[in-house]
Each structure stands twice: as C-alpha cells, then as structure tokens.
Amino acid sequence: MxxxxxxxxxxxxxxxxxxxxxxxxxxxxxxxxxxxxxxxxxxxxxxxxxxxxxxxxxxxxxxxxxxxxxxxxxxxxxxxxxxxxxxxxxxxxxxxxxxxxxxxxxxxxxxxxxxxxxxxxxxxxxxxxxxxxxxxxxxxxxxxxxxxxxxxxxxxxxxxxxxxxxxxxxxxxxxxxxxxxxxxxxxxxxxxxxxxxxxxxxxxxxxxxxxxxxxxxxxxxxxxxxxxxxxxxxxxxxxxxxxxxxxxTLAVRMDRHSDNAEKLVDFLVAHPKINTVLYPGLAGHPGHEAAAKQMKRFGGMISVRVAGGKQAALDFCAKTKIFTLAESLGGIESLIEHPGAMTHASTAGSLLEVPDDLVRLSVGIEDADDLLADVDQALA
The missing domain is CATH 3.40.640.10 (Type I PLP-dependent aspartate aminotransferase-like (Major domain))
Known part of the structure; x- marks a missing residue:
C-alpha cells in the first residue's frame, strides 16, 4: 500500500x-x-x-x-x-x-x-x-x-x-x-x-x-x-x-486540531495575560524552520507562559469550563494542565525542570469560537 x-x-x-x-x-x-x-x-x-x-x-x-x-x-x-x-x-x-x-x-x-x-x-x-x-x-x-x-x-x-x-x-x-x-x-x-x-x-x-x-x-x-x-x-x-x-479518522481530526490551535494561538499571542506562546507554527518559534520542513502542519498542542507567575497559571487552569483540567492529550476534547505540578512533576529539581508559569493546552475539535471564549473568560 x-x-x-x-x-x-x-x-x-x-x-x-x-x-x-x-x-x-x-x-x-x-x-x-x-x-x-x-x-x-x-x-x-x-x-x-x-x-x-x-x-x-x-x-x-x-x-x-x-x-x-x-x-x-x-x-x-x-x-x-x-x-x-x-x-x-x-x-x-x-x-x-x-x-x-x-x-x-x-x-x-x-x-x-x-x-x-x-x-x-x-x-x-x-x-x-x-x-x-x-x-x-x-x-x-x-x-x-x-x-x-x-x-x-x-x-x-x-x-x-x-x-x-x-x-x-x-x-x-x-x-x-x-x-x-x-x-x-x-x-x-x-x-x-x-x-x-x-x-x-x-x-x-x-x-x-x-x-x-x-x-x-x-x-x-x-x-x-x-x-x-x-x-x-x-x-x-x-x-x-x-x-x-x-x-x-486521524487525518481529519489532526486537520481540525491544527485549525483550532492556529486560531487559539492568534488569540493568545495578542492577550495581555500571556507572556509567551510556544507553538511551532509561529514564525518566531526557534524550531519553526525545521517544523515547516518536516511537518505537514503544526499540530494541536500549545504551551503558554502566563503573566503573573505560578499562581496565575494555576488560576488559568482552574477557571476554564470547556478545557478540562486533566493529564494526557490528543483526544477530541480540549484539555488544560500545569506541567510543573502534573505531568512533569518528576522533573522538579533536575535539569529538565519546567517553568512554574507554564500551562499546556491540548486543543480539541470543538467549535473554535467556544474554545476562544472559554480561554478568554478564564484569563479575565
């Protein structure tokens, strides 16, 4: 085949x-x-x-x-x-x-x-x-x-x-x-x-x-x-x-994940409560050139560093309504998590320790406008 x-x-x-x-x-x-x-x-x-x-x-x-x-x-x-x-x-x-x-x-x-x-x-x-x-x-x-x-x-x-x-x-x-x-x-x-x-x-x-x-x-x-x-x-x-x-259904899902992530990235880049958006699709991302060369699209995962530090990041995770606070990723539903306290807690104190103001978003395939509104109210 x-x-x-x-x-x-x-x-x-x-x-x-x-x-x-x-x-x-x-x-x-x-x-x-x-x-x-x-x-x-x-x-x-x-x-x-x-x-x-x-x-x-x-x-x-x-x-x-x-x-x-x-x-x-x-x-x-x-x-x-x-x-x-x-x-x-x-x-x-x-x-x-x-x-x-x-x-x-x-x-x-x-x-x-x-x-x-x-x-x-x-x-x-x-x-x-x-x-x-x-x-x-x-x-x-x-x-x-x-x-x-x-x-x-x-x-x-x-x-x-x-x-x-x-x-x-x-x-x-x-x-x-x-x-x-x-x-x-x-x-x-x-x-x-x-x-x-x-x-x-x-x-x-x-x-x-x-x-x-x-x-x-x-x-x-x-x-x-x-x-x-x-x-x-x-x-x-x-x-x-x-x-x-x-x-x-992987192909059709990944296109929708990518569509939604790109719209959310545009929103987050302009948001005053977000210091940094980490997404390979951004021209300023250090890996953008390599990603554009070897990837068809840039995927449904986004990480952000939240203005206000750890507590602001935890508050963001706690206030979403459509994004579910949970570990894992890649499902049809949108998930949000705080890596430093959840999936990457084992790296604390090591060379791999992640920033405590970091939030990871697994962008699902819901309606994009609803996801944007959810993130907007959670950051308000």
Missing part, C-alpha cells in the same frame, strides 16, 4: 473484509489461547495471546503502514513501549542522550530505574544538532528525541539529528506522539525507530491506553518482539480495536 494516500492506508492497511462474513472491521478476537493442529501446529502463527493476537496483528500492520515502516509492535502503554525499547537497545555501561525538556515519564524511567542498572544519560536541546553531538560519548547507543517536545514544543531537525547519531554509531529514536504520522514520518527522514503513546492522538478519544514502536530494522524489531512477548506488556484485543478505530 506504499503508493496509496495516508487516509487510505489509515483506514485499510492490515485488514481486508473478512472472506467468510464480509465484516468490514477487524473482529475483537477475545481469546487467550488458540487451538493447534497437533503439537507445534500453530494456525497462522497464533498459540497464546501474549505472543500474538489477530486483532493486535492488524493494528501493528496498520501502524507500520502509516509510519512508512516495515515492522510495528503494540504495547499496553507508551511507557511500556519506552521500557521495551530501552531494554532492547541498552546494556549496563551504555549511555544515551535525551532532550533537556523530555516528557516527565520518560525522564523518570531513565533517571530512576535504568540508572540503577548502570545506564547513564546526558541532556541536550533538540533544536541544536551541535549540542546533541557534543553530548554524545564513546558509549552512546541512543539519541532519544521528541519533536515537538513535551511540554515546551521545541522542534528537532530529524534528518540532521539522524546524521549526528549515525556518525557516532548510535540509533536515533523519535517520539512522534505530538506530531503523529499524519503530520510527520520520522523513518523517512532517517530515524531508526519511532515511538508512540497511542493513548494520545492515534486512539484520539481518551478511552484507551496503548503504545507502539515502528522500525525498518529487522534485527531491532526481533529484539523488541522478544521483549514484547517475554515481558508481556501487550495491548488486549479491545484496546487494539479501539486504537484502530481512532486511527481511521
């Missing part, structure tokens, strides 16, 4: 109507085990649902297709995917480079868990390939980036960072959760593996938790698959079904 458009692949990749029943959608195969035709005689490779499930297989093929990849693996959460990738690629004594504003959960896993097993890390701004190169050591195995980053929405030039990583013999990992494969396809730009929290835009309806890894590297996929089965952090068939249902 490589010659087909994104939405066609999102809707059809991995599944044809069932030849027996004509079912257009993949069934939810709610079976923990599968009958075998004699000892070792698996049917189509299925034996036990942790190892493989027909619904999950379709999801994995679909995710690989929309990321322009060959191999896809589904996980029970984005953090489970993160953990599997780190364990598949790092050994005691190895080193990795992470963004200086990485997602709090990623930082916590590396800083608090993998550090106990002799893994070290350095931080660098994704906007500066030279700084990333300077952070690499002889034992660096991974350069791990988010672009745009969570929550400061910095943008890394994927192609340039891939060159930096590969020159040092390291792999480039791109967390593509914020951009989604509709807006950006890192594997086509030189990345070695793409990670998603499918909980976010791919699922898109705040009703399922999941993660994914996509690569073109057969050996890396084999190593990931071993851990996927051996550690068992796999999505159930209903989770896989819900994620696929979300992916089918």
């Amino acid at each position: 490589t010659d087909q458009g994104f939405s066609t692949k999102a809707i059809h990749a991995g599944w044809d109507p069932d030849p027996q029943t004509g079912a257009v959608n993949v069934p939810i195969f709610a079976s923990s085990t599968f009958a075998q035709d004699g000892v070792g005689g698996m049917r189509d490779g299925f034996e036990y649902a942790r190892t493989g499930n027909p619904t999950r297989r379709v999801l994995e093929a679909n995710m690989a297709a929309i990321e322009a990849g060959v191999y896809g693996r589904g996980f029970s959460s984005g953090m489970a995917a993160t953990d599997a990738l780190l364990r598949a690629t790092l050994r005691p004594g190895d080193h990795l480079v992470i963004p200086n504003d990485a997602y709090g959960g990623t930082f916590r896993l590396i800083d608090k868990v993998f550090s106990q097993w002799g893994i070290t890390y350095s931080v660098a701004p994704v906007v500066d390939p030279e700084a990333v190169a300077a952070a690499i050591k002889p034992n660096t195995k991974l350069v791990w980036i988010e672009t745009p980053t969570n929550p400061l929405l910095n943008v890394g030039d994927i192609a340039a960072l891939a060159d930096v990583a590969h020159a040092a013999g390291a792999k480039l990992v791109v967390d593509n959760t914020f951009a989604t494969p509709y807006l950006q396809q890192p594997l086509t730009l030189g990345a070695d593996v793409v990670l998603h929290s499918t909980t976010k835009y791919l699922g898109g309806h705040s009703d399922v938790v999941g993660g994914a890894l996509v690569t073109n590297d057969e050996q890396l996929d084999s190593d990931i698959a071993f851990l996927q089965n051996g550690a068992g952090a796999v999505p159930g068939p209903f989770d896989a079904y819900l994620t696929m249902r979300g992916i089918k």
